[in-house]
Amino acid sequence: MAASRSRLHVLLLSCTRCSAVRLGQPLLFDQQYRTISLSRSSTFQRCFRTIRQTTCNQCLDHRLQSSPRQQELFQIEPSRAYHISSSCSGSSRVESSNDAAVQDSYRLVESEMSTLCDSIRHELSINQGELGTIVRYYFDGTGKAFRPMVVMLMAKACNFHQQTEQLISDSQRNIAMITEMLHTATLIHDDVIDASDSRRGKDSINLVWGQRKAILAGDYILSIVSTILARIGNPEVVSIMSQVVEDLVRGEFMQLGSKEDENERFKHYLDKTFKKTASMLAASCQSVAVLGGCNDAISHIAYQYGRNLGIAFQLVDDLLDFVSSEQQMGKPTAADLKLGLATAPVLFAAQQYPELNPLIMRRFNQEGDVETARSLVAKSDGIEQTKILASEHTKEAVRLLQHLTSSNVQQALMRLTQELLTRQK
């Protein structure tokens, strides 16, 4: 118990408004302060005020006059959190419920999703030569397209909340498209950096066309993304989405380094996770809310929902890298360790088995390091701790969704979020 408590210290913070100390999102604060210090434009000054008023989620709840029931999240005991999360994991029944949740959600945006891939290919068809062939290569309709699905559901939920009309506007659809394209452009560059030979069940672009063309093709997708974004014609949305590009790059830089101090190391990992995964979901959810005419409070909720979902998504991804088989994932497992990356399961395990620390610092680059790390993680409760952390974020995400008017889409998003913890691939 004592050990669990000290672990969760990492996640304690104080609210600047009500000066309460809570268990929760260290990134919430970091992210906001960074945004404030970097932005001088008038668009952001407006957001900045909103953010300051809503520093702590309870204060936000208060302002929105919602029920005190929401507070329970912050008082959750680690043991209870573990109990809750472990109750919905492992069994095959759960696996199918995850699939069912995804399928339910997919059905609600089916018509929009079915044309997404073609729309992207259309946008990337301006160039009819080799460049066009390369940039369309990964958009073959076989991707999970998890991100655009969430963005479209959020768009519908926001539209319903705002005007009891779910229809997704063209500009909101474009945000979903941008999200998938930007994600793919990142993968193309990441594969060069990580010297990866396969992606989405195919040979990677760098393997087929070489590193140089892969990088230039990634840049080309970014330019098309920026053009689509600009044509939406909303400077606030351009600001929100361009922050994602910066976060993605900074996240990639962070992945190169590791921290000596253990507490700092965990914060570093969470910060990286936010930048590499959650920032994109957060910003695109916020963008569709803004485009749906929602006020600052609601678009901030959309942002926070995406952020929590994104962090949970990545934590589960990191966890699956340890527990699932290569066949299930469609990519090699323990891939993170092989790349020298210490993710949540290892960082938690290192608190029980300090002998992992030198391995983390040398990025598992010696013979046998990867195997040692895997077996120590299996012996430790690193997997469970990661699951607890992920469940904290999904619960927070679900809680935030309750601020939106109840609808079938909102319910589907909730279910999708809850079932995220049980996904197997």
Added chain:
Amino acid sequence: MRSQTNLLVPLMVRSCMRESQRLSGCTSKQLLTVSDKNYDSVRPMGILGFSKPSEWNKVVSDAERIVGYPTSFLSLRCLLSDELSNVALQMRKLVGTRHPLLQTAKDMIHDGKHGLQTRGLIVLLLSKAAGPAPGMDVTEHDMVSGIFPSQRSLAEITEIVHTANLIHKGVVNMADLMPADGAPGDMEFGNKMAVLSGDFLLASACTGLADLGNTEVVELIAGAIGDLMEAEFTGFTDKHGNPTLPASVTFSDWLRQIYLQSGSLLARSCQAAMKLASHSTEAQHDAYNYGLNTAYVQQLSDDLAAITKGEYSDIRMTAAPIIMLQEEKPDTAQALLHQDKLNMKQIVSELHSSGLVVECRKLCDDYSTKAVSALTSLRPSDAKTALINMVHAIRRI
């Protein structure tokens, strides 16, 4: 403490370089002679290296005085970031290899005045020469040296986009490495640094553009980035980025290529500068034409310089006169250009005797006339004069 020392590195390098140039009195090109024959593609196109330093330097320093900026426009925010400082520190691992990132970094540091940053300077001069749009409600407070802060940001962004492109074009294909290039591990590391630092610059450009709060400007520059990428896939470069001559090429292909690889960025940035000061569509159009024609002048005079000076190793197969030869005398071109071993002396003498050098020189003059006449509607000013002088200085190089 650690991060503070990191921050200082690029600045210190930069100021040391300037200091040593001042003391020794030699040009930066002489100061750092590095064999870069293999990396024509990553060397900045244009003025660099072919200039008569005295005339060119005078034009540039006059221009810098007018816009009120003594040195670099490459945003300090970028240069001082932890990310780029770290890349600068890691760069020593690449010493001894032939990774193009090394050369690009050297050019960034020591060639500030010779080409890398003329794009930003042109954007600033044009901004100043045009001033605010007629009827625009502007107080003196809104502008510094007659230029809006948003236009200064734009000038930085233009430079950042160009530099990011140079860096990313220098990514090497791991499958085709030669032993002389360097150890594969080092080259892979160089690629990693190149990808990340280029991405970092592009991301800065994205957020910088977003901060301008003008989606039309975002669209203009995003299009320029796309054009820079397209330029690498047209057949004018091989898969390693070296210039090659595509089959059945025409002069209009050459124009299209120069538009993609340099004209688009300069022209669109010039247009965007006018947009930011709320100028009319006509004024934006003129600015665009100034930028585009200046880019043509720059490339033509660059292509000509290598041929007329007889510096055979500097002659690119994509030079305008060679492409004209291919178009106008396909048989002669076939005989001269498609041999196993090129006889550059023979090619150059053919270009002279067939009158193509003279024809190109005339074209270069035509484009400079077009560039200058795009400035007609601007009121006379120091900035306007400097813009005209820049075109002439480029043409005479």
